[in-house]
Amino acid sequence: MAIIEVKNLIKTFKDGDKETRVLKGLNFLAEHGEWIAIMGRSGAGKSTFMYQMSLLDEPTSGEIFIDSHDAHNMTPDDKTNFRLNQLGYVFQDYALIPDLTALENVLVPIMMQGEDKVSAHTKAKSALERVGLGHRLNNLPSQLSGGEQQRTSIARALAHDPKILFADEPTANLDNESSKTVMKLFEEVHKQGQTIVMVTHEEEYSRLAERVVTLDDGQIIKDEKTHKTPHKHS
Numbered sequence: 001m002a003i004i005e006v007k008n009l010i011k012t013f014k015d016g017d018k019e020t021r022v023l024k025g026l027n028f029l030a031e032h033g034e035w036i037a038i039m040g041r042s043g044a045g046k047s048t049f050m051y052q053m054s055l056l057d058e059p060t061s062g063e064i065f066i067d068s069h070d071a072h073n074m075t076p077d078d079k080t081n082f083r084l085n086q087l088g089y090v091f092q093d094y095a096l097i098p099d100l101t102a103l104e105n106v107l108v109p110i111m112m113q114g115e116d117k118v119s120a121h122t123k124a125k126s127a128l129e130r131v132g133l134g135h136r137l138n139n140l141p142s143q144l145s146g147g148e149q150q151r152t153s154i155a156r157a158l159a160h161d162p163k164i165l166f167a168d169e170p171t172a173n174l175d176n177e178s179s180k181t182v183m184k185l186f187e188e189v190h191k192q193g194q195t196i197v198m199v200t201h202e203e204e205y206s207r208l209a210e211r212v213v214t215l216d217d218g219q220i221i222k223d224e225k226t227h228k229t230p231h232k233h234s
């Protein structure tokens with residue numbers, strides 16, 4: 001069974017009397033272990049699409065199945081728990097807590113899942129080591145470069161071994177070199193079997209994925225495999 005299935009997804013935003021239909025009936029499947037890039041011009045609906053399928057927002061209508069759960073049958077609490085325990089998120093602005101160190105930023109969501117401090121600490125530290133930041137554990141976000149902040153947010157997203165990693169333009173605020181480092185990390189975790197759904201503007205990075213889904217004006221206008229052969233899991 002697909003890890004994500006979206007059927008006839010519609011999202012309308014209301015602003016007073018004005019209604020804007022941003023997603024106009026999307027159908028989409030993602031398989032376990034797949035790396036999918038979502039492309040399209042600014043305003044096409046990419047972020048809105050990602051927010052609905054990753055349970056960060058409530059669609060106007062349509063169906064979403066994620067890891068065999070029907071989103072319609074989940075209470076708001078179920079969704080919060082599912083996001084915390086099973087999904088990982090990376091945003092273009094890193095979304096780190098400025099008063100917490102890199103280690104604490106990664107540790108807090110693990111502790112919110114009920115893990116004790118010692119084992120949360122071990123997990124957080126090893127997640128930061130995995131992204132090459134073992135030497136930056138006690139730095140505040142303001143003491144880290146943009147690339148290091150984004151790698152911290154990736155460590156936070158991966159620390160609990162999520163079923164799916166969602167990323168919305170993870171390299172949008174990064175220079176070329178940091179962007180490449182971040183994309184290398186995505187390649188590595190994907191090789192280890194991580195399912196990834198990544199919104200990006202960059203052709204160069206979308207080509208790293210196995211599939212590119214292109215949105216325009218709230219509709220999927222293209223859904224193509226790239227030349228990349230899917231990674232075989234042992």
Ligand SMILES: Nc1ncnc2c1ncn2[C@@H]1O[C@H](COP(=O)(O)OP(=O)(O)O)[C@@H](O)[C@H]1O
Pocket residue numbers: 013014015020022040041042043044045046047048049
């Ligand atoms: N909360 C919101 N309220 C009203 N309109 C919104 C909201 N979020 C997004 N939109 C509109 O939906 C459209 C798609 O936005 P978005 O999904 O952010 O596009 P993309 O990520 O492709 O640039 C845009 O026209 C945007 O203005």
Ligand SMILES: [Mg+2]
Pocket residue numbers: 046047048168
């Ligand atoms: Mg966006």
